[in-house]
Every structure is written in structure tokens, then in C-alpha cells.
Amino acid sequence: MNNAAAIPVRISVAMATYNGERFLPEQLNSLALQKHLPYELVACDDGSTDDTVSILQEFSRRAPFPVHIHQNKVNLGYSDNFLKAARACDGEWVAFCDQDDVWLENKLQMAAQATQKHTNLNLILQNALITDSRLNSRGRLFPNKLRRGTYQANRQYGFWVWPGFLKTMRADNFSLFQSTDRPRSYFPGDSVQTHDKWTCMVANAVGGIAVQDQPVALYRRHDEALTGSYSIQSPRARLEKAKLVGSSHYAFLSSVALEYSCLLEGYRFTAKDRYQESTISQSALGFQKIAKIQDSRSRLYRESSYLKRLRYFGEIARHGGYIGKAFHSMGLKSMAKDLAWIACGSRCLSR
DSSP: OOHHHHSOOOEEEEEEESSOTTTHHHHHHHHHTOSSOOSEEEEEEOOOSSSHHHHHHHHHHHOSSOEEEEEOSSOOOHHHHHHHHHHTOOSSEEEEEOSSOEEOTTHHHHHHHHHHHSSSOOEEEEEEEEEOTTOOEEEEEESOOSOSEEEOTTOSOSSOOOOGGGEEEETHHHHHSOOSSOOOOSSTTOSSOOHHHHHHHHHHHHOOEEEEEEEEEEEEOOTTOSSOOOOOOOHHHHHHHHHTOOHHHHHHHHHHHHHHHHHHHHHGGGOSSHHHHHHHHHHHHHHHHHHHHHHHHHHHHHOOOHHHHHHHHHHHHHTTSSSSOTTTOOOHHHHHHHHHHHHHGGGGGGO
């Protein structure tokens, strides 16, 4: 091991809290038990009316690392609160931390090892075990969507996401790229791009993503959780859900992709080197291609003529919308859905 590797990796923990008194103590205790201790904990509270802040203050007096508590004067919402915490961190890396999960003792150690093993990393992705509110395992690894390894720029689909609490990001990305004025989210339930989607977009654009497949956290699902239950859906349920997505949604994705492209074009001017500028530019162009593909798909689902539906299918295929580069290719399931729509049109909804 060289001298550089022997220097402890400084990983700050960015936590967003809001009325989290029920589960917060367990999460804080799991931070104190990390084999690789956090460089610091930066907790931003979004106006809690319970004992959340008192719990943080009590923990700060006994924690084996510095704890900085920020109380927002106005409610920012969870994504802006997370990003505010990340920007306030002083470490070389920032690990997002939810208030209601539990980290296994090797979480930060595994992340630190990745930074020492691989050069030019910008983002480390990890996995968790899904549990119930009492931390009883449901036997599922989450999100478990990518194979272990490293990924260079623009190797993921443009609209991709990985849960924030399983991310550790190089801190300078939060200063290089403006995160306060984000575009709309591609998920209609969110008004603006969430922190986990923004970090995925940036990391995909600059490259250097490491994926670890070993579980490093217990992902607690409970009635008060802001995100979904992630229960396994049957093939029929997935089919019925897919049938409800049509022209208006694809038009929405097309317009959002153009917003992402414009944002990334601006990020080119704050890139730290020419290589990064080049990969960001490629990402911006990739979103332009997604916009074209989704626009053609919207027209396909809006068109009553069989021949015109077939023409739009051809446009999508020529742009690599089904089989092509990972950044803009939707895959064979999307192709099958579109072919079914071409064949039967709106009658597909009644089957």
C-alpha cells in the first residue's frame, strides 16, 4: 500500500431530518459504530416539531466525530435539504444518510476502499437489505440493478436513479455544478429533480461510478416513509401499469430531456478539465436524442393510422431507441409494447 492509500479517506455524512424522532437514534448509533468513522456529520433539520433536534444535539455531545446541526428557517423539502447538507460538508466525499435506516458497520469502510482501489471515481453505489419497521429482513437486496464494477461516463440510461442513502459522491461535484436551480424531474410525482436523480445525472455525465454488491445498510420500510414500499409486483400488475402509460407521458419525458440537455450544456463551462467537458457535452447530446425518441413515441401512441404508427416506430429504431447505446436505448420490453400498440392501438387498453 502506498502512502496516499494510508491516509484516511475523509467521508462526510450529509443527513436531512424532519420529524424523525422515532427511528433517528438507531441511525445515529449506527454511524458511531462505523469501522471507518465519518469525518463529520452535517445534519440539516427542515423544521421538525418533535424531538429530532434534541436527539441530534444529545448525539453531538457523545459522537466520536464532529456533528454540525443546521436548522432551516423555512421548510426546503427533503431534496433541497439533502443538497444543502452536502454543500456544507468539508470532507473529500459525501455520503447521504436518511434518518430512519440503519447502516451496517462496514458501509463507509467499503466506500473508502473503493476510493483507494479505483482512480478518478466520482460516485460509489452500494446496496441494502429491505426490512420492515422492526428491521426484520424481507430477504431482498435493494436496488440490485447494476453489476459490481466500475462504469465510465454515459454508460447508464439518461433517466436513471439510485437511492440517495446508498450513494457516496466526490464532494467537489457539489461545488463544480450548481444544484439549487434544477430542472423538472422525469418522475411526475416530483415537481423538480430530486437529489438522487441529480447526482445520478451528474455522475453519468462525468463518469467514474463504482458499484458494490455487498449489502451495507438496512433499508427500513414503514408507514411514515416518504418513498414507496418496493413490494414485488406480479407480471400482470406490471403489464397493467405499463398499459396506462401513453402519449402524454412520453411527451412529458421529451420536454424534460431537453431541460436536462440545456442544464448540462451550462455545466460544460464549470467542468474541471477538457475530458470532463467532453463527456458532459456527450451527455447533453444524449438527452437531445432521448427527447427525439420520446417525441416519436408520443406521436406513435397518439396516431390513429396504422401506417403512421409504423413510421414513428421506424424513427425510434433508427435513433437507437430500442437497441443501441445504453444512454438512450429503452430495450426490448419497450419495443414489444410499442409493437403491440402498433398492431391494436387503443384496443390494447381493454385487453
